[in-house]
Amino acid sequence: MHAKFLVQNFNLETANALRRVMLAEIPTIAIDIVEVLDNTSVLADEFISHRLGLIPLCAKGVEEVQYSRDCDCEGYCELCSVVLTLNAKCTSSEIMKVYARDLVVSTSTANEEVGRPVITDPEGKGSCIVKLRKGQSIHMRCIAKKGIAKEHAKWAPSAAIGFEYDPNNKLRHLDYWYERDMKEEWPVDEETANIDGREAEGEPFDYDAVPSRFFYNVETVGGLEPDQIVHQGIKVLQRKLAETIAAVQGGDNADGVDFGGAQSPQMNGAGYGGQDAGFTTPYGNTSVWGAGTTNGAGGTTPYGATPYGGGY
Amino acid sequence: MAPAATTDTQWATGFDTVRRQRLFQNPPKDRTAYPTLAAAVDPHIDSFNAVFASGGLLQHGIKDIGTKVFLDSDPHAKPEDVGQQNRLHVRIQEVFFEKSVLPHTNKFALKNRNILPAECRERHATYRGKLRARIEWKVNNGDWQETVRELGYVPIMLRSNRCHLENMTPDQLVKAKEESEELGGYFIVNGIEKLIRMLLVNRRNYPMAIKRGAFTNRGPGYTSYGIVIRCVRPDQTSQTNALHYLSDGNVNLRFSWRKAEYLVPVMMVLKALVETNDREIFEGIVGAADSKGLEEKQFVTDRVELLLRTYKVYGLHSKAKTRAYLGEKFKIILQVPEDMSDEDAGTEFLRKIILPHLGSYDVTESQNTDKFRMLLFMIRKLYALVEGECSVDNPDAVQNQEVLLGGHLYGMILKERLEEWLNLLRLPLQDWGRRNDWPAFTSPDFQRDFLPKILKRTNENLGQAMEYFLSTGNLASPTGLDLQQTAGFCVVAEKINFYRFISHFRMVHRGAFFAQLKTTTVRKLLPESWGFLCPVHTPDGSPCGLLNHLAHKCKIATQSVDVSAIPGLVAQLGVSSKSSASLEASVVVQLDGRVLGFCSPKQAKVIGDTLRYWKVEGTHGVPLELEVGYIPNSSGGQYPGVYMFSQAARMYRPTKYLPLNKLDYVGPFEQPFMSIACTDPEIVSGDSTHVEYDPTNILSILANMTPFSDFNQSPRNMYQCQMGKQSMGTPGTALRYRTDNKTYRLQTGQTPVVRPPLHNEYGLDNFPNGTNAVVAVISYTGYDMDDAMILNKSSHERGFGHGTIYKTKICDLEEGNRKNRSSTSISKLFGFVPNGLIRAAWREKLDDDGLPLIGTELRSGDIIAAWHTVSYDPTSGEYINRDGQTNFFKYKEDEVAFVEEVRIIGSESGSDPCQKISVKLRVPRSPVIGDKFSSRHGQKGVCSQKWPSIDMPFSESGIQPDVIINPHAFPSRMTIGMFVESLAGKAGALHGIAQDSTPFRFDEQNTAVDYFGHQLMKAGYNYYGNEPMYSGITGQEFAADIYLGVVYYQRLRHMVNDKYQVRTTGPINQLTGQPIKGRKKGGGIRVGEMERDALLAHGTAFLLQDRLMNCSDYTKAAICRSCGSFLSTTPTVSEFERKKRGTGAVRCRRCAKLADGIESKSEIWTDGNGIRFTGGDDIAVVAVPGVLKYLDVELASMGVRLKFQVSP
Known part of the structure; x- marks a missing residue:
């Protein structure tokens, strides 16, 4: 499903910002934690978990779900997550395929839609997760959480986003390379080219011109309707700008209010669950230059005393 | 698919997804769908089969071993004391080799006692079968008595005629826990897959002209000229005979016997072979007396005259006398019975050593004549070489080489072991005689003791020797088997990915001896190798050019073809036994190193052409596989003649014979003198006799997989052949039944969009080796400098290049004590101590039985398995633990791993308690910065950054590349093939088709760019594969359009982790x-x-x-300022405390004086021995490198004192 639209009288920076936001900062919901209760299938636990994470879940009304990190609960709760259960066992001699439709929402959720696996194929099966042979079974508790694609691609609402301006290259941003004949070698999208207005013969080059008309083509992964992605994108972008303005103006009316917007993962911070800041060593934070050791630097190592130093 | 239909074996370029899926779901019940793949290992399997087949190599070998004779009575006794000696004859009648079955001690399995290879892999055991021999013995002329001896367990080659998997269909193979396309050709030794590597050796039965400086070292008068012939017996063992030219014109024959070298005048051998006279020899070498060109042969006639004259000094005139003379000299080294006559020993010498390819057992008179004639021919060729009439033969060219096959080597070793076993009977016989005061063999004592006391004391465990050979690759042999190396025969058939695995079976090594050679001539790529050895597929570095791979269509003969009709045909075509002096008048016709006769050069060409026509036609009893090497006359070129070869170990390859438009097999010996057109348009009328079926036939399997390799600079194709073998791919589909030490697996493997039809033909889609990636060639962000590549973070998160390592850890309770295993010697058992305390922390990782839970996460230091000590209680027959302590095996590596499988390994007898488990661990390895990737064009790169997808450049349709590489990777490397692949991949992906990437398909008129450009054009893309792209960061269009396409990427196994x-x-x-x-x-x-x-x-x-x-080694050391020494300082000890605690003060022992009691207490210090000193307190603590003190100590031990000045 696509949303094909164009934006006019716009500037490039904001246009690209919208594209970026639609790609990576619209909150959606995806399976984040998998509790493996049983897995006798041929695929490894982490491999199935990865597949589960990539299954698109419906993100309609995801605003009603809280970010897990903002929630007061420990771990996860109904307010900040959707729990899906996958429980399948093959009892027939035929090979059984486990599909996305077999993911069952098993807790009460913020609304009807959020967290349901998106199924678009005519048979209503969804994507295949794993195949089971007779006697094999799989039982997993999948906790879907809200997140953005900046953190992990599984939260991406959109697939590719087509983005284009100046199809007739009137701005001369691009210097087309061709072997013999440019017209023969380069394809032209008639539709966009006509909308943007073809270059007239002998038209003088306007070196002050800037791009102002942008052609978008947003394709959804399934979690959100494509138009919703655009709406959400604008919303997220506005909120980000508002936050920035508030921060720049400095506490007039913001008072440190967190707009509850999306947050980029922190490289060394809590986002990934408390790695160290990078300046500790496995041997502790001491160096040969002293600080801490009592019997002189260099005398001891974590592996015991050296035959030199100390000991006198 | 109708069940009756046979499995289709025809393959094309297409994806054939459904067909492949069906083959996977229902493995064929009739035959494999990939016969080409199976044919790749044929030389290994067939050569092994040849050993044990009826009338096979081993039977020939047994005949060659013959009967061993031992004498009774004391060998050290004086001759006059020895009376009539009795002769004990021993011979091997037959050797039986059984399939792999459970031993009789196992009383549990009743129905199916077969041991399948998969079980051996999982159990880390050897796949082997029992070897037995029926031996016969008699004393003097009594009746033969026979007995069957067990000779241990000998490793079996998989899918050979001694393997359970032989002739199994893919369906059965899957049920036997193998790959559906299990190829076999290797052995399983201690759970490791081993194969005997193919070795290039000199062509058999062809006298090669050699000029080698080292020949002069044989003695005074020796020149660098020689003729060397490697004679191969029917059992494939070989014996090299060499003729040396001496500066005075004489000729000596050299041979090696049991690793020692001997030289014999060739005249003596000639005279011993047949009853002859000087005239016959003269005419044999020079040519018939009345023949053409005799008068110009002054050079040869002079030397032959000398040859005959100088031999007169020996004064040996008859055949019998000459044989007796030789016999007397060589009796000892030939190990013939002591009472054999000299003449018989001489005959034995001729049988075993002189040209044994013309008769190695039951030698007839006519065979001796053949040897005689061959020897004369060799002398003739030697004189021609010295005279400059012919050139030297290049032993490094494939033309003069053949392949020593694994199976043949295996048979040779087995034969030698059998012979040694019989030879070593001498020792227990003598031992028995000495103990019992030399009773006669005719005595009843001997009858009673022979089997239980004498034969039993020989080392009958041949299986152990074979297992040693396979597991180490070392050849422990008293004869050296006429080979130039003693180690490195076997290699592990690593299954890193399927490419590597299959390459092992196509690998031919030149020999470990040549690896040390300083000259690089042996490594050269010679034109003779065309079509036999792949010019691309050789590693770079030390084994470059020595380790080659067979071209994928090259076959190796594993048995001799029937050539009984040839001598008759040749005679009909005009061959006479008389030769003339000049090569212009007569040239030789040989078949497998036997002189059939001589004919005119013109007639030789007729013979060559006629035989070839007949052999392709399949008439007149000329076999298709016969090699007809017609060497034309030339001025100073290779010695002319017609040389035919029909025996095993030859390489040959298919080409099309133009006169009949039919398949002909061409061998490396004949190829240089043939005109084979490369492609149909290149056929020259009146010259070309053959045409290649396909120019890609010259490439190995792997080299064929490089797409558009003809567009690349050649070294890049070599690099790809290396990297294809190092990529993380799919080692196999029966991974669950494998226990390799370390295996790599790519979780998200794909079939390449761009591939040749051979990819399907070899079934490589069963083992995907990489991923199709969208690649942009652009210099972006700077993180793609210097062969680095940028990975799209989102691609990575979606699983791009995700891999897994499987490691197997063996927990063996018996490790270290390899004593005889019995139920009473067991001292440890797996599991927690019965009724003991089991901590909750232990149970997190371990199950009730003390073994790990499947799926458990393991970190460094975690426990893998529990065990406790036990002792056997004979009264109850149970094992009782006494100390109540549970011990653990621990996981010691730093990386997080998961338990994938746990195998409990029992013993073969099935009665002992479990002593060994093997735990397969899974280490997930998603790509990280620093991991290595490569395309299929020798373009490797290291991932330098996982770039967020929103910042990646994108095309107008929103496509972002998975991989960004730098354009600077191309100009100097010239891997145009990668551009073409990118183009083809893009077009293929857009149209949903697989693209044929076979090299040599495009030319100047029909270029690849046009072909794929049109496809792109049709899909609405730029003709040359460029696309306008936008910066992901600013959204601005780049000033240049970017080359964007789909390239197949391999993840290499070199990982930063x-x-x-x-x-x-x-x-x-x-x-x-x-x-x-x-x-x-x-x-x-x-x-x-x-x-x-x-x-x-x-x-x-x-x-x-x-x-x-x-x-x-930063160290703080105390030094005495006054004497400047490190070594004299010593820590002081508190005098009055009970525990001698250090005071922290350091004093110099050297500058101190013994305290005499009058000093004040504060000045006195005590050393560790309680001796009291005073003084020596001018001590400084300095920071020095630790080794400085060590140096001081070392020098002090030599009496050198170091003095340091410390200031301030």
Whole structure:
């Protein structure tokens, strides 16, 4: 499903910002934690978990779900997550395929839609997760959480986003390379080219011109309707700008209010669950230059005393 | 698919997804769908089969071993004391080799006692079958008595005629826990797959003209000229005979016997072979007396005259006398019975050593005549070589080489072991005689004792010897088997990915001897190799050019073809036994090193052409596989003649014979003198006799997989052949039944969009080796400099290049004590102590039985399995634990792993309790910065950054590349094939088709660019594969359009996680105090001399100090200021405390004086021995490198004192 639209009288920076936001900062919901209760299938636990994470879940009304990190609960709760259960066992001699439709929402959720696996194929099966042979079974508790694609691609609402301006290259941003004949070698999208207005013969080059008309083509992964992605994108972008303005103006009316917007993962911070800041060593934070050791630097190592130093 | 239909074996370029899926779901019940793949290992399997087949190599070998004779009575007794000696005859009648079955001691399995290879792999055992021999013995002329001896268990080659898997269909193979396309051709030794590597050796039965400087070292008068012939017996063992030209014109024959070299005048051998006279020899060498060109042969006639004259000094005139003379000399080394007559020993000498390919057992008179004639021919060729009439033969060219096959070598070793076993009967016989005061063999004592006491004391365990050979690759042989190396025969058939695995079976090595050679001539790629050895597929570095791979269509003969009709046909075509002096008048016709006769050069060409026509036609009993080497006359070229070869170990390859438009097999000997057109348009009328079926036939399997390799600079194709074998791929589909030490697996493998039809034909889609990636060639962000590549973070998160390593850890309770295993010797058992305390923490990782739970996460230091000590209680027959302690096997590596499988390994007898488990661990390895990737064009790169997808450049349709590489990777490397692949891949992906990437398909008129450009054009893309792209960061269009396409990427197994090395402080060397080396042990990377120089040159003194001192052996040492010594300082001890605690003060023992009691207490100090001193307190503590003190100690031990001045 696509949303094909164009934006006019716009500037490039904001246009690209919208594209970026639609790609990576619209909150959606995806399976984040998998509790493996049983897995006798041929695929490894982490491999199935990865597949589960990539299954698109419906993100309609995801605003009603809280970010897990903002929630007061420990771990996860109904307010900040959707729990899906996958429980399948093959009892027939035929090979059984486990599909996305077999993911069952098993807790009460913020609304009807959020967290349901998106199924678009005519048979209503969804994507295949794993195949089971007779006697094999799989039982997993999948906790879907809200997140953005900046953190992990599984939260991406959109697939590719087509983005284009100046199809007739009137701005001369691009210097087309061709072997013999440019017209023969380069394809032209008639539709966009006509909308943007073809270059007239002998038209003088306007070196002050800037791009102002942008052609978008947003394709959804399934979690959100494509138009919703655009709406959400604008919303997220506005909120980000508002936050920035508030921060720049400095506490007039913001008072440190967190707009509850999306947050980029922190490289060394809590986002990934408390790695160290990078300046500790496995041997502790001491160096040969002293600080801490009592019997002189260099005398001891974590592996015991050296035959030199100390000991006198 | 109708069940009756046979499995289709025809393959094309297409994806054939459904067909492949069906083959996977229902493995064929009739035959494999990939016969080409199975044919790739045929030389291995067929050569092994040839050993044990009826009338096979081993039977020939047994005949060659013959009957061994032993004499009774004391060998050290004086001759006059020895009376009539009795002769004990022993011979092997037959050898039986059974399939792999459970031993009789196993009383549990009743129905199916077969041991399948999969079980051996899982059990880390050897796949082997029992070897038995029926031997016969008699004393003097009594009746033969027979007995069957068990000779241990001998490893079996998989899918050979002794393997359970032989002739199994893919369906049955899957049920036997094998790959559906299990190829076999290797052995399983201790659970490791081993194969005997093919070796290039000199062509058999062809006298080669050699000029080698080392020949002069044989003695005074020896020149560098020689003729060498490697004679191969019917059992494939060989014996090399060499003729040396001496500067006076004489000729000596050289041979090696049991690793020692001997030289014999060739005349003596000639005279011993047949009853002859000087005239016959003269005419045999020079030519018939009345023949043409005799008068011009002054050079030869002079030398032959000398040859005949100088031999007169021996005064040996008849055949019998000459044989007796030879017999007398060689009796001892030939190990013939002591009472054999000299003449018989001489006959034995001729049988075993002189040209044994013309008769090695039951030698007839006519065979001796053949040997005689062949020897004359060799002398003739030698004189021609010296005279300059012919050139030397190049032993490094494939033309003069053949392949020593694994199975043949295996048979040779087995034969030698059998012979040694019989030979070594001498020792227990003598031992028995000495103990029992030399009773006669005719005595009843001997009858009683022979089997239980004498034969039993021989080392009958041949299986052990074979297993040793296979597991180490070392050849422990008293004869050396006429080979130039004693080690490196076997290699592990690594299953890193399928490419590597299959390459092992197509690998031919030139020999370990040549690896040490300083000259590089042996490594050269010679035109003779065309079509036999792949010019691309050889590693770079030390084995370059020595380790070659067979071209994929090259076959190797594993048995002789029937050539009984040839001598008759040749005679009909006009061959006479008389030769003339000149090569212009007559040339030789040979078949497998036997002189059939001589004919005119013109007639030789007729013979060559006619035989070829007949052999392709399949008439007149000329076999298709016969090699007809017609060498035309030339001025000073290769010695002319017609040389035919029909025996095993030859390479040959298919080409099309133009006169009949039919398949002909061409061998390397004949090829240089044939005109084979490469493609149909290249056929020259009146010259070309053959045409290649396909120019890609010259490439190996792997080299064929490089797409558009004809567009690449050639070394890049070589690099790809290396990297294809190092990529993380799919080692196999029966992974669950494998227990390799380490296996790599790519979780998200794909079939390449761009591939040749051979990809399907070899079934490589069953083992995907990489991923199709969208690749942009652009210099973006700078993180793609210097062969680095940028990975799209989102691609990575979606699983791009995700891999897994499987490791197998063996927990063996018996490790270390390899004593005889019995139920009473068991001292440890798996599991928690019965009724003992079991902590909850233990149960997190372990199950009730003390073995790990499947799926458990393991970190460094976690427990894998529990065990406890037991002792056997004979009264109850149970094992009882007495100490109540549970011990554990631990996981010691740093990486997180998961338990994938646990195998409980029992014993073969099935009665002992479990002593060994093997745990397969799974280490997930998603790509990280620093991991290595490569395309299929020798373009490797390291992932330098996982770039967020929103910042990646994108095309107008929103496509972002998975991989960004730098355009600078191309100009100097000229891998145009990669561009073409990118183009083809893009077009293929857009149209949903698989693209044929076979090399040599395009030419100047029909270029690849046009072909794929049109496809792109049709899909609405730029003709040349470029696309306008936008910066992901600013959204602005780039000024240049970007080359964007789909390229198949391999993830290589070199990963930073296995390589990174970092340390601040850590383990140190006990002696010097410096950091130890070795990544595994947490050591450091050496800052060596050159690194030090660089730091000095930069003036980075502080850094230098940090590296060489502070981070190394920084030590605070006490030094005496007054005497300037480290060594004399000593810590003092508090005098009055009970425990001798140090005071912390250091004094100089050297400058101190013994206290005499009058000093004040504060001045007195005590050393560790309680001796009281005074003085010596001018001590400073300095920071020095630890080794300085060590140096001081070392020098002191030599009586050198170091004195340091400490200031201020």
